Amino acid sequence: MADSPEQKEPKQLTTGEDGDKSLVAKVKEGAGALKDRAIDEAKGYSDPQDTQLWKSIFRVSHDRSDPRNRSLAILSNVFLHLHPAKINRDAVRYPFTWGMGGITFYLFIVLTFTGVLLMFYYHPTKADAFRDILYLEHDVPFGKLLRNMHRWAAHLMVITTWLHMFRVVLTGSYKRPREFNWCVGVVLLVLTLLLSFTGYLLPDDQLGFWAVTVGTNMARATPMLGHDGPFGPQLGMTAYNDVRFGLLGGSIVDANALLRSYIWHCIGIPLVASIFMAVHFWRIRKDGGISGPAPVMLESEMKAVAKKK
Amino acid sequence: MMRRFINKWTIWGALLVIAAIWAINVHDWHQLWKISSAPDNVPIVAMLFLVPFFTWMGIKQAVANDRLIVELEKDPKAAKAHHRKVEPWRPGWAREIHVWPYLVRVEFLATVIVTVILFVWSITLNAPLEEPANPNLTMNPSKAPWYFLGLQEMLVYFDPWIAGVVMPSIIMVGLMVFPYVDSNPLGNGYYTLRQRRFALWMFGAGFLQWILLIVIGTFIRGPGWIWFWPGQTWDHNAVVFDKNVDLHDMIAQSAVGKAIGLGFLADNPAKFIFGMLVVGGFFIVGALFFHWLMTVDFKRIRFRRPFKENLFPKNEFEQKLLARTSLLQYLTFQFFAVSVLLALPVKLILRLALTIKYVWVTPWFNI
Numbered sequence: 001m002a003d004s005p006e007q008k009e010p011k012q013l014t015t016g017e018d019g020d021k022s023l024v025a026k027v028k029e030g031a032g033a034l035k036d037r038a039i040d041e042a043k044g045y046s047d048p049q050d051t052q053l054w055k056s057i058f059r060v061s062h063d064r065s066d067p068r069n070r071s072l073a074i075l076s077n078v079f080l081h082l083h084p085a086k087i088n089r090d091a092v093r094y095p096f097t098w099g100m101g102g103i104t105f106y107l108f109i110v111l112t113f114t115g116v117l118l119m120f121y122y123h124p125t126k127a128d129a130f131r132d133i134l135y136l137e138h139d140v141p142f143g144k145l146l147r148n149m150h151r152w153a154a155h156l157m158v159i160t161t162w163l164h165m166f167r168v169v170l171t172g173s174y175k176r177p178r179e180f181n182w183c184v185g186v187v188l189l190v191l192t193l194l195l196s197f198t199g200y201l202l203p204d205d206q207l208g209f210w211a212v213t214v215g216t217n218m219a220r221a222t223p224m225l226g227h228d229g230p231f232g233p234q235l236g237m238t239a240y241n242d243v244r245f246g247l248l249g250g251s252i253v254d255a256n257a258l259l260r261s262y263i264w265h266c267i268g269i270p271l272v273a274s275i276f277m278a279v280h281f282w283r284i285r286k287d288g289g290i291s292g293p294a295p296v297m298l299e300s301e302m303k304a305v306a307k308k309k
Numbered sequence: 310m311m312r313r314f315i316n317k318w319t320i321w322g323a324l325l326v327i328a329a330i331w332a333i334n335v336h337d338w339h340q341l342w343k344i345s346s347a348p349d350n351v352p353i354v355a356m357l358f359l360v361p362f363f364t365w366m367g368i369k370q371a372v373a374n375d376r377l378i379v380e381l382e383k384d385p386k387a388a389k390a391h392h393r394k395v396e397p398w399r400p401g402w403a404r405e406i407h408v409w410p411y412l413v414r415v416e417f418l419a420t421v422i423v424t425v426i427l428f429v430w431s432i433t434l435n436a437p438l439e440e441p442a443n444p445n446l447t448m449n450p451s452k453a454p455w456y457f458l459g460l461q462e463m464l465v466y467f468d469p470w471i472a473g474v475v476m477p478s479i480i481m482v483g484l485m486v487f488p489y490v491d492s493n494p495l496g497n498g499y500y501t502l503r504q505r506r507f508a509l510w511m512f513g514a515g516f517l518q519w520i521l522l523i524v525i526g527t528f529i530r531g532p533g534w535i536w537f538w539p540g541q542t543w544d545h546n547a548v549v550f551d552k553n554v555d556l557h558d559m560i561a562q563s564a565v566g567k568a569i570g571l572g573f574l575a576d577n578p579a580k581f582i583f584g585m586l587v588v589g590g591f592f593i594v595g596a597l598f599f600h601w602l603m604t605v606d607f608k609r610i611r612f613r614r615p616f617k618e619n620l621f622p623k624n625e626f627e628q629k630l631l632a633r634t635s636l637l638q639y640l641t642f643q644f645f646a647v648s649v650l651l652a653l654p655v656k657l658i659l660r661l662a663l664t665i666k667y668v669w670v671t672p673w674f675n676i
Contacts, residue, residue: 145428162356165539172498196454205347207437302495
């Protein structure tokens with residue numbers, strides 16, 4: 001192999017069948033052939049779904065004329081595979097579903113995204129926290145928008161969580177076999193509120209400071225575990241060892257409280273919430289998908305006595 | 310009777326009259342605007358519109374379903390053939406559709422709309438930022454975030470260990486047991502009012518109380534957590550004399566109480582036993598009240614003799630539901646219903662209207 005190009009090259013330039021053609025003509029001809037080949041190949045790329053790249057990413061062809069592929073679009077996609085391939089035809093009607101659960105999850109993603117960006121500019125220390133917010137509002141490009149979006153998405157998430165719960169109650173969707181998923185949902189509601197609450201302190205301004213002071217003051221009245229609660233002092237609770245001390249990392253809202261609420265807000269609670277969310281979504285599928293709109297049952301069809309579980 | 314005068318015109322008229330009376334009495338529009346436009350209060354203002362809107366949307370579908378249920382109940386033959394939904398359906402239509410694209414596109418649209426709303430909201434309204442935290446300068450009023458204002462407002466009516474720890478725990482556990490105590494198999498997966506009357510009323514009452522407490526905490530509580538009507542100026546120097554007294558003192562010191570020799574109620578062992586009896590009595594009366602609510606047929610209530618039949622007419626369907634309910638389910642429900650759904654409004658009325666501080670005073674806790 002090593003010597004063949006050396007032998008060919010001088011041949012192509014001087015002798016051979018095309019020996020009499022000029023170099024320019026030969027290059028032209030070669031370029032023409034290359035062009036034809038390129039056009040030929042490009043025609044093959046006209047449908048991106050037929051390319052190797054596409055197939056390697058999406059694994060299956062998405063030929064739209066084949067209904068089977070609509071199912072595969074869902075089943076073979078890691079983000080969409082939580083969905084069933086097919087659903088009740090009325091279950092996509094907005095007046096029935098309200099879409100609040102899905103919106104809540106989307107807001108969680110928005111909050112994670114904006115939250116991570118905010119973390120680049122924030123130090124959870126007494127010296128820096130408030131200044132970082134000012135910096136964020138006045139100097140960081142789009143910093144104010146970022147903070148506003150994080151704030152309002154958090155408020156919106158509380159609202160959508162409540163409305164989601166409201167819809168589930170109105171449609172009786174907590175009933176068998178979805179009782180346990182309802183409980184998981186209640187836990188998620190509480191976690192949402194806690195996420196929002198722990199974020200409240202982080203700007204280290206008067207608003208957050210006093211809100212958290214009021215909030216954690218309730219903890220000192222915890223029965224048996226708080227130093228102001230019933231049976232607390234009898235069990236040896238003081239301001240320096242009770243449940244409030246554990247929450248704040250001190251007897252007052254100060255540097256430790258800031259750090260603790262930062263860690264709970266950015267790592268602890270999101271981690272726990274993600275686990276509960278995974279269970280929540282998985283159980284939706286396992287419990288038979290969205291509950292309705294189901295055919296109505298009649299009162300006369302109800303059995304007089306509940307069947308044994 | 311009364312029912313003849315209750316229609317949508319009289320209800321809207323009454324609401325309008327109330328609104329007009331209130332508007333005339335607003336002294337300080339600026340104060341009102343300051344509260345309702347505070348950036349952190351915007352969500353609760355939004356809730357004031359969103360909750361009625363979605364309630365209406367749910368009820369609309371429930372009414373349509375209920376109409377269908379009544380129709381099918383009358384005609385067993387049609388009940389067998391009907392597809393049993395108010396949504397249109399024709400033979401030959403597939404019962405199921407592909408998630409891709411029919412659901413995925415709705416989800417995509419939802420994310421786009423939410424993103425747009427968030428951007429507009431974030432561009433037009435800034436997140437609040439107060440002065441740097443200062444432990445030496447108390448904010449007055451110092452309020453929790455709006456979704457916790459219900460708890461903070463509860464502090465007015467109960468001691469902190471009840472309002473801040475016990476009540477939230479009971480509410481959480483109560484929500485979790487809800488599906489386990491609801492023995493009604495009907496209304497699973499469709500909107501209905503007639504088949505789930507009691508369950509929906511109970512949940513609605515709880516939801517409404519929660520929102521009400523938040524509204525009170527947001528719009529009414531001013532400096533010193535004093536009650537200012539919406540439109541009243543927040544007076545930072547206002548002082549309210551604490552005229553609340555414990556129930557046993559109130560009885561022992563009243564003229565009637567003294568006259569019939571109840572003065573001993575103010576003394577130590579007596580007031581403990583008295584309070585215990587009152588709280589115990591409250592649970593019994595409360596449970597009876599819920600039992601009545603659970604089984605009564607509202608349409609047949611008449612205020613005439615014989616009272617037993619006319620005040621407590623039984624609803625056949627609700628009776629059937631009760632028969633399906635196990636004793637454990639029943640008692641669990643009663644515990645949560647009386648200790649939250651009833652105790653909260655009762656204590657609110659006792660404290661605000663009757664200026665009663667505690668009903669049960671012990672050396673360890675007060676209720």
